[in-house]
Amino acid sequence: MKTLLIIDDEPAIRLLLKQFFQKKYEVILLDDGIQAMEWLASHTEVPVMILDLNMPAMSGAEVIMKVRASEQHKTAPIIILSARESSEDRILCLRIGADDYVVKPFNPEEVDARIDAILRRM
Numbered sequence: 001m002k003t004l005l006i007i008d009d010e011p012a013i014r015l016l017l018k019q020f021f022q023k024k025y026e027v028i029l030l031d032d033g034i035q036a037m038e039w040l041a042s043h044t045e046v047p048v049m050i051l052d053l054n055m056p057a058m059s060g061a062e063v064i065m066k067v068r069a070s071e072q073h074k075t076a077p078i079i080i081l082s083a084r085e086s087s088e089d090r091i092l093c094l095r096i097g098a099d100d101y102v103v104k105p106f107n108p109e110e111v112d113a114r115i116d117a118i119l120r121r122m
Contacts, residue, residue, distance in 0.1 A: 001026050002119075003047040007036045007063065008081065009055045013104075017050060020108040033058030037066060046076045048115055051098075053082040053089065061096060068097035077118040081106060 004025035006017045014029045021027050025048070030036050032055045040047075049067070053060035060080060067073050080093045083104045090101045100114045 003028060003043075003045055004115075005030060005036060005039065005047045005049045005051075007031075007033065007049065007055070007060070008052040010052070013052070013081070017108065017111075021112070024112075032056055033060065033063040036063055040067065040070070040073050044072065046073055048119070049076055049078045050081050050111065051078055053080055053084055053093070061093065064093065064097045075122070077115065077122070079111065079114060079118070081111070 002025050004021050005028050006014050007030045008014050008017075009031055018027045018029055028039065028047070030039060034057045036049070036051070037058070051060045051063055060082070064078055067076055067078065078098045080098045080101045081104060082089065082101070085103050093101050099118050102111055102114065
């Protein structure tokens with residue numbers, strides 16, 4: 001079973017996504033980017049990542065750049081899930097390495113379809 005990291009500082013978002021994806025993935029819930037980097041440092045598998053942009057301590061953009069710079073996890077699919085709607089934010093995230101960008105509020109089925117599309121191309 002593939003691992004899905006859900007990295008978001010909003011507990012309600014984490015729980016909603018866990019309930020939706022737990023039958024399909026091993027779901028790991030993390031509060032922020034620092035926890036995500038610690039998890040990645042201690043695991044060799046390449047997870048799918050759903051990542052919020054606005055988080056304390058380390059932003060989603062910082063996480064993307066660190067993941068893309070790592071040898072071990074640089075191919076991990078990364079989907080940004082953010083309340084920030086500006087095209088500047090979307091363009092920045094895609095340019096630094098996100099595979100997709102979904103704006104909150106969101107439909108979990110759409111997120112699932114986007115993950116499937118990314119995984120088909122890998």
